[in-house]
Amino acid sequence: MRVLMLSWEYPPVVVGGLGRHVHALAEQLAAQGHEVTLLCRQPTGTDASTHPTEVDSRAGVRVVRVAEDPAHLSFERDLVAWTLAMGHAMIRAGLALLRERRPDVVHAHDWLVAHPAIALAEAAEVPLIATLHATEAGRHSGWLSQPLNQQIHSIEWWLAHRADRLITCSAAMRQEAAQLFDVEPADVAVLHNGISPSPWRVSPAKVAHARTSVQPKDAPLLLFFGRIEWEKGAQDAVAALPAIRRSHPxxxxxxxGQGGYQERLVEEARRHRVRRAVRLTGQLSDEELAALLAAADVVVLPSRYEPFGIVALEAAAAGAPLVASTAGGLGEVVLDGETGLSFTPGDVAGLTSGVRRVLADPASAARRASAARDRLSTDFAWPAIAAATADVYAAALDHEQARRRTAAPTAAVDGWPACRGAELSRPKIPSGNLLSG
Known part of the structure; x- marks a missing residue:
């Protein structure tokens, strides 16, 4: 099949797990014989004169990176306007691609590319597939208290209803999407994120160097990695540290990692009087991160909200013992007592207990880590995930072809073909918690 995929992040522009997912999925689909074109963006803050739209091919994937529009828009300050400007640039580049060759399907990754993905799918008259990697309500514990939150939610709702097929990365996310967007759970495909374990294995010398760079003493090394935002729960790891240091001096x-919660996190470390025991490494390269993961005595993933938890796969690939919350998809990735230890999100005492168990019994922790690594080749292998994604494409194509055979011809208006997209009502946004009860 010919696939036009849209993502707001793709290497080297990687913000979080979405970029890694799209990169691996696109390359694996290409390896399986599909013709994949990836529409993404140039780095934020670049100028179109120095970073014009460019096309190259990597691992069989045709990558089209669009230049930013000249308007001075900031992702942090003007999120919706910035997203629309990116969408305009993607539409211009995408229409040029359609003139060359029509795709069989368009695949959108998250709400930030909803506008261009919907426009291009309708222009090409092909099915639209959408993967929901997270939700705005989920990131804010069910509350949409600000106009920006409500705007993002409404775009997510539109994408969920406009898509011909929906994909989520976990069963937990499927239930969340069904509740938030009023879609049938049975109509949502659950396809886990995957991982290629080999890049996460590094030499003992690099592991030793990574450890001494952050923990020169002969004492335990705990590691949190990921975006430093409230929902990722690093503050709970900081809160548990005083008790952990009492039993393990x-x-x-x-x-x-990096993120908007970093300053608050430093304040939390000072409040708990462990600032000197907290090492902020900043953003690490994949190789540096793999070495630090292998060096850690325990990796702590205390997310309050986690649609999937690709970080757990990366830790498992590096052979690190895991202590993780059961938030969202983490509860499906980390099996308590089998591939790691789990605790309820926000339960600092449970987090502390899990870390102490790992440090008190490293042999059992190593067995769980080995089981987690073994599971990667079965439940989280990219070839199987890509094949399942192609099955979703094929089902959407079959449904579209059947619809065309039975549908009456649509009339043109003033020479323009009728739009294939259905009229959708606006989502209702209640004032309470959307994810409660």
Whole structure:
């Protein structure tokens, strides 16, 4: 099949797990014989004169990186306007692609590419597939208290209803999407994120160097990695650190990543009087991160909200013992007592207990880590995930062809063909918690 995929992040522009997912999926689909074109963006803040739209091919994937529109828009300050500007650039580049060759399906990854994906799918008259990687309500514990939150939710709702097929990365996300967007759970395909384990294995020398760089003492090294935002729960790891250090003196918590919650996190470390025991490493390269993961005595993933938890796969690939919350997809990735230890999101005492269990019995922790790594080749292998994604494409194509055979011809208006997209009502946004009860 010919696939036109849209994503707001794709290497080297990677913000989080979505970029890694799209990159691996696109390359694996190409490896399986599909013709994949990936429409993405140039780095934020670049100028179109120095970073014009470019086309190249990597691992069989044709990558089209669009230049930013000249308007001075900031992702942090003007999110919706910034997203629309990116969408305009993608539509212009996408229409040029359609003139060359029509895809069989258009695949949108998350709400930030909803506008261009819907426009291009309708222009090409092909099925639209949408993967929901997270939701705005989920990121804010069910509350949509600000106009920006409500705007994002409404775009997510539109994408969920306009798509011919929906995909989520976990069963937990499927239930969340069904509740938030009033779609049937049976109509949503659950396809886990995957991982290629080999890049996460590094030499012992690099592991030793990574450890001494953040923990020079002969004492435990705890590691949190990911975006530093409230919903990722790093503050709970900081809150647990004083009790952990009482039973394991000298223990250090390394925090790898960046995010808007970093200043607050430093304040939390000072409030708990563990600032000197918290090491902020900043954003690490994949190789640096793999070495630090392998060096850690325990990796802590205390997410309050987690649609899937690709970080758990990366930790497992590096052979690190896991202590993770049961938030969303993490409860499906980390099997308590089998591939790691689990605790209820926000339960600092449970987090503390899990870390202490790992440190007190490293042999059992190593067995769980080995089981987690073994599971990667069965439940989270990219070839199987890509094949299942292609099955979703094929089902959407079959349904579209059947619809065309039975549908009456649509009339043109003033020479313009009738639009294939259905009219959709606006979502109702209640004032309470959308994810409660």
């Amino acid at each position: 000298g223990a250090v918590l390394a925090i790898a």
